[in-house]
Amino acid sequence: MSPQFEIQLVAVIVAVACSLPGVFLVLRKMSMMSDSITHTILLGIVLAFFLTHDLSSPLLIVGAALTGLATVWLTETMNRTKLLSEDAAIGIVFPLLFSIAIILITKYAGSVHLDTDSVLLGELAFVPFNRMVLFGYDIGAKAIYSTMALLIINLAFIITFFKELKLVTFDPVLAAVVGISPSLIHYSLMMLVSVTTVGAFEAVGSVLVVAFMIGPPVTAYLLTDNLKHMLVLSGIIGAVNGILGFYLAVLFDVSISGSMAVITGLVFLTVFITAPHRGLISSLRRRSRQKIDFSKKTLLFHLYNHEGSEAEIQEAGVHTLADHLHWDMGLTDKIVKALLKEGNIIIENDVIKMTDKGRILSVAEYEALFSD
């Protein structure tokens, strides 16, 4: 395997492995918890390192995963006192744990290769240097195997507990009633997030793990309403981001994980603008259509109200209408023209009158809105 291929492979595996638990984080409105965990695992790694004095010890992963859980527990305990809101609890717990980690590192670990840069920023380009050797044979970069294990764990967990995860995510009360413990599933999921973060940060750095966890699911969220589709789409988007990011990095000779995050942002931006039904364009079009629709109805009701009254000349006059409805001239013109074209109104001596068709429509719309 060439180094380039190995890097791409790891990028794709990490991106897919991160996006799977990310789907549930996004749906459970816990995206910022991933940000919190990615910072606090540093403390777990540092503490485990003090115990083992070995940077490759599996205890480091255990320590990191445990701090991940501790972070979630601390945040929720603070939140449960009702003395501070959840976002404030997150914003207090993780900087504190992170600060303690940095203090410990600068104070005691000056002589080891454990620096905050490598944890926070990571570098995918170094992946091929770390080889996996089995019975004297070089069988590829170590990261391929570690991230692959991560992906398999995530897939296995989500496939096995799909039903439970789905129920707890969308209706925790029902889940509790039918005997599925929401908090057990919740903490298992958080465990998964912690382990994924630990497994991924070596390759991509902990801040960017957030981009891979949240980016693809949020993008997929704009494209589908189906949980299974969302999971599959997130995986695909994550993989595409990984490969495109790699080529962008090669093109400009810059940080690989950084460009993967940039691509994640660009892909999201594209989907955000163009997504059918939920994108920016369709949202703006829907809003303007609704505004015109609403304005038409308002004008019809207004005319119906004042039809035949003394004030009709004022209220429905072509030149005075805008003032009475508090509309600007442009909107008034547009609505009047549209209604004229549809044959719902006619203009007689500068006064707007309803046609029979308009009167019937006005009554029907009124009934539709206000009768039970």
Add this chain to the structure above:
Amino acid sequence: MEALIYLFKDYTFQTVALGSAILGLISGVLGSFAVLRKQSLLGDGVSHAALPGVVMAFILTGSKDTEILLLGALISGLIATYFIINIVKHTRIKFDSALALVMSVFFGLGLVLLTYVQKIPNSNQAGLKRFIFGQASTLLQRDVYFMVICGVILLVFILLFWKEFKLYIFDDEYAKSLGFPAHRLNLLLSFMIVMAIITGLQTVGVILMSAMLIAPAVAARQWTNRFWVMVVLSALFGAISGIFGTAASSLMAKLPTGPAIVVFISGIVIFSVLFAPGRGILQKVIHRKNLKLFLRDQGGDGNVPTV
């Protein structure tokens, strides 16, 4: 004790402590608004998002003046805020997801630009990274002047729009119905919060800045139900932690200033949550115990669950 007196006479210490105190004060005041609006984490997002602005400012101007770099940070922080507000406004994506996405993507862009800068020949990019972790010890007197000016501007705005902001954060619907331009107030307030964050980047760095914004306000909230008392207390807590954090890091070898300040302010939060009169956990526990005793006196079995 002598070491302490000696320390407070030290010129470098005075500069750094003053800078940290002003930072604590500014972020304490603005943080009260952010926390009450339940947008505490905006600080976290914006400070991460400031990184590409810092590096971009360096690429474009080649200067390492704090003011220029912070201007870049301000612009990219504002762009990020604009993105977040619009994603939430136009889609069903929630605030926290939008925040997490935008901040991590911006941070990634910052790293890309940083690695790009490192490849430019003859460019001395050292010192840009201090914005990631913060280095209070590099604060110069002019940096402190800069912070003072920013702080005064922010405080003047707060005083000018005090009643509007207060109304807006507690009841924005009512503010709208009274005819206040709620959207513009929101933008102004976000702008001011971003500015407060930017002034702190140099001292505590992008990652710990969120604590500076949230912690003083949360601590102050426990002691009072009056808004102006909360703001004053919050500013006080922020300033005190700034000074004490700096002092601790000067007295002890190899203790970084930013994390020391954060640990200090977190300590104040924990103390406040436990012991504040009225709201604190200790008072609740005592209250419950008394209630239990009272119920037993009244002939109950003493095991009545109380809320």
